[in-house]
Amino acid sequence: MRHTRPVLGSDYCYGSLDIAVAESFEADAEAAIANLPAFERIVSSPLRRARQLAEQIAKRRQLVLSVDPRVSEMDFAAWEGRPWSAIPREALDAWAADFLDARPHGGESVRMFARRCREAINDYADRKGDTLVVCHAGVVRAMFARGDDTDDFKTSIGYGELVVWNREHDQPGGQR
Numbered sequence: 001m002r003h004t005r006p007v008l009g010s011d012y013c014y015g016s017l018d019i020a021v022a023e024s025f026e027a028d029a030e031a032a033i034a035n036l037p038a039f040e041r042i043v044s045s046p047l048r049r050a051r052q053l054a055e056q057i058a059k060r061r062q063l064v065l066s067v068d069p070r071v072s073e074m075d076f077a078a079w080e081g082r083p084w085s086a087i088p089r090e091a092l093d094a095w096a097a098d099f100l101d102a103r104p105h106g107g108e109s110v111r112m113f114a115r116r117c118r119e120a121i122n123d124y125a126d127r128k129g130d131t132l133v134v135c136h137a138g139v140v141r142a143m144f145a146r147g148d149d150t151d152d153f154k155t156s157i158g159y160g161e162l163v164v165w166n167r168e169h170d171q172p173g174g175q176r
Contacts, residue, residue, distance in 0.1 A: 032160030040129030077107030
């Protein structure tokens with residue numbers, strides 16, 4: 001499940017930046033929690049925008065919340081907190097030219113990030129029962145990425161959206 005709306009808009013780069021949730025959090029959280037299926041465990045990114053939602057869900061379901069930094073959003077290092085429009089065009093072009101492996105920001109490459117996310121999700125899939133992972137759009141995209149297909153990273157994931165992953169088919173379980 002993707003976190004609720006953060007305080008910064010999509011015109012800012014805020015991967016691993018630990019930003020607060022928007023003022024609409026209570027209503028956003030209610031909407032996200034309303035139709036959750038059953039699950040045995042809950043795990044969250046340590047970043048506030050995910051953890052705050054996960055804490056509410058864990059409390060309501062009377063579950064112990066585990067925090068896992070492997071399901072944090074991608075680290076954009078020097079770009080964190082900057083408006084996308086303030087990032088030099090040549091740096092963005094360099095990233096686009098080698099989307100999976102370039103690191104013009106000094107943080108993680110997309111390939112490094114995807115490897116980290118898939119390792120975490122596979123660990124949870126190895127356990128009996130379902131796990132709800134409250135994380136970020138990038139983490140969800142990384143779960144469904146197929147090899148070097150960069151189009152997989154363009155999928156839109158809404159705030160508070162639940163996406164079901166089925167490892168047997170390595171694809172969404174149909175709930176979008």
